[in-house]
Amino acid sequence: MSEHAVAPYRNDFLREVEKNVEEGHWVKMCMQCGVCAGSCPLGNAWAHPPQEIFMMIRAGKREEVLTSDSMWMCTSCYNCIVRCPRQLPITHIMHGLANYAHRLGLAPKGQPTQATATLFWNNLIKKGRVNELTFSLALYFKDGFVQGIKNALGMQSIGLGLMKAKRLNPMEILGGHGVKDQSGLQAMIAKAREIEDRKKGFSK
C-alpha cells in the first residue's frame, strides 16, 4: 500500500497536513473558538465548518477529512480570515486541503467545484490561454452527452450574444489562441509541478 492510501484514522495526520498542505502548519494554532464556523456564509451548506475540519485533522480523521466535500464549498469570501482571533489563513488552508485531497485522488467524485476547476486547469495549460469555447463545451458535457445537448441548447442565446459581442470566437474550436512561447510555457509548468510535487510529498 502506498503512503497515501486511505486510512480512517492516522495519528500523524496533523503532521502530514503540516508537511504537505499549503499553510497546513497553521492548523495547530486554532483555539476552537468557533468564529470562523459562525462567520462562514456557506456554513449551513457544508458538513464540517473550518473549525471542525481543523479539529478533525488534529483527531487524525484522515479519511473523513480528505473525502469530505466541505473544503470544496469555500467561496473564498475571506470572512473567516479577517475575523479569526489567531489570524489563521483559513481560506487558504481550505484550498490547500482541497488540492491535496484532489492530488491524492480522494476528493469526492463529481463534486462540481472540483470538476470545474479540473476542466479549467487542463484547458488553460494546453496553450497558456483559456479557450472559452472548448471550456464551455467541456463543462456542458461533463455530465454526459444528453445533458450536454440540453445545457448547450439552454445556453444558446447567451452563446450567440457573446459571439455577436466578439467575446466568443467559433473558430476557437480549431485549437484557438495561445501564448507565443509554447515550449517555454510547458517547461515552466513542468518545473512548477516538480516544485509542487516536492513540497506536497508527491515526488517519486
Next chain:
Amino acid sequence: MSASIATSQTILVVGGGISGMTAALEAAECGKQVILAEKLPTLGGRTAQLYRYFPKMCHPTCGLEINLRRLKGNRNVRVLTMAEVSAISGTRGDYTATLKIAPRYVNEKCTGCGDCSKAVSAEIPNPYNYGLDKMKAAYLPHGMAYPQRYVLDPAIVGTPDGEAAKAACKVGAIDLGMREETIELKVGAVVWATGWKPYDAAKIQPYGYDRFANVITSVEFERMCDPHGPTGGKILRPSDGKEAKNVAFIQCAGSRDENHLRHCSRICCMASLKQTQYVREAWGDDAKSTIYYIDIRAIDRFEDFYRMVQRDATVSFIKSKVAKIVQDEKTGDVVLHGVNTEGYQRYATPHDLAVLAVGMEPSIKGVKLPDDIVLDSSGFIETAGDGMFSAGCATNALDVNRAVQNATAASLRAIQVINKTANVEAA
C-alpha cells in the same frame, strides 16, 4: 507651586487608582516622601467605578475608604489631582518631572456643599457612569471622590453658568481665573501606576456596539447594576427601558485576539461570572444569564466561585465565541449567531441584552513616554528603567487584589532606590 516640595529623595507615583494609592501609601508609611499625581479630579480610578468585587461580592467603597483614611492620616503623601506628567528626564536618583496641572476652577475652600451644582444648568456626559447619563457641569466626580471638592467643567467658564456657580458659592471657593500650570519636580524614583481603560468595543465590528443600543459593555453593565448608577441599580435595556431578564455575556470581547488585544485580560471571565449574580439578585428565578466563552479562566482560588455559578440554575454556559450580533428592530432583542464548539451546531439565539466582556487596554498605549520605558507587544510596561517601576495594570492585566500586591512590590523597589540615593548623598 514651587519645586521645593520635592527632592531627590521623593518618590513620584503617576496615577491615583488603587495601585497608585497603594504604592504611595506603602512608601509613605515607610517614612518616604511621596507625590501622588492623578490626571482626573479624584483618586480611586476604575476601582471606584465597580459596584462589587469578586469573589466576595463586597463593595469597593470599603477597600477605598481604608486607603483614603490611611492617606488622610499620613503627612508624607502630597496628592496632586488634575495633574498629568508631560515629561521626565534624568536618571535614577535624579529625575526631573514636568507636570501639567489643569484648572479645577474650585480652590481648597470648597466645603462640598453642592450649591454651585444647583446653580448651573448646563449638563455634560458623566464619565463616572461611562457616559450612560448626564451630570451638571459643576460636579463632584462621585460619592467617594477624594478630594471632596467640586470641579467646574471648562466649557462653562466664561459663560453665565460659570458666573452663576461663582455667585452661588458662599465660601468664595470658585476661582474662574485659574489657568493651566506647569510645574517641575525633582524626584529620586518614579512609579508608573497608569492603569487601564476598557477596550473600545466599537472596534469589534461584528458585535455592533456602535449600531445596536442593546449591546453594552461589561463596565457599563457594572454601573447599571449599582444603585448609585444611571438606572438606580435596575437592569434595563437602553433601547426601550424594558427590564432585561435574559442577559447574554460575551467573553473575550477584544481580548485574546490578534486583531484587537493579543493578551488575555484575566479579569473578564470572573467579572461576567460575578455579573450573572447581579442578574439573579435582580430577578430571582426569572433571571436567565448565558455566558458565551472560549474557555473560562477562573484562576486558582476563583475556581470555587466558578463552581458556585455553574450550580446556579439561572446561568448557562455555551462554549462558543459569538460570530456576530444582529438587533431585531421590531422586538429590540439582540440575536447572537455562532456555532457551538460542543457539537458544532449553529445557533441564532435572542436575548434582551448583550454584555460584551471587554478587555483591558493599558492607558498609556499611544502616549509619549520617557525612552527608558519598554512596552510589551500589548502596550503594558515591561521594564521602566533603572529608577522607574510600573505598578498594577500598567504592568499587566490584573484584578484589584493582584494589582495591590504588584503595587506593593513596585513601592518596595522605589524605596530601595531612595535609600541608596540617601546613602550616597550622606557619604
